[in-house]
């Protein structure tokens with residue numbers, strides 16, 4: 001008799017510990033709109049630098065091609081000069097400090113071609129722009 005009661009209490013204690021542990025797990029079961037962990041959208045990652053040379057001012061990638069609905073992640077490192085990264089249609093305008101990786105992330109919701117460029121005076125005219133192509 002006593003053994004059964006002790007076993008019952010032990011089993012209950014174990015269950016209680018497990019329940020408390022689950023309750024304290026950090027957001028493991030939260031389903032909201034955490035974009036980075038979603039499995040329904042594809043994350044397309046691109047890495048580029050911004051810089052200038054004697055021929056002009058540049059982003060190392062001249063073109064980015066993705067599908068509508070993709071999550072686009074662009075990692076930009078400014079390795080020479082003062083630059084930013086702008087896509088007007090997506091309301092993106094990020095300053096890219098020297099030698100620091102800046103991560104820009106957004107979800108494409110429209111098919112088309114969009115220009116990304118640096119808005120520092122004269123840079124776009126000297127070549128610092130590219131095309132984001134979004135297809136169906």
Ligand SMILES: [Cu+2]
Nearest residue numbers: 083118120123
């Ligand atoms: Cu620039």
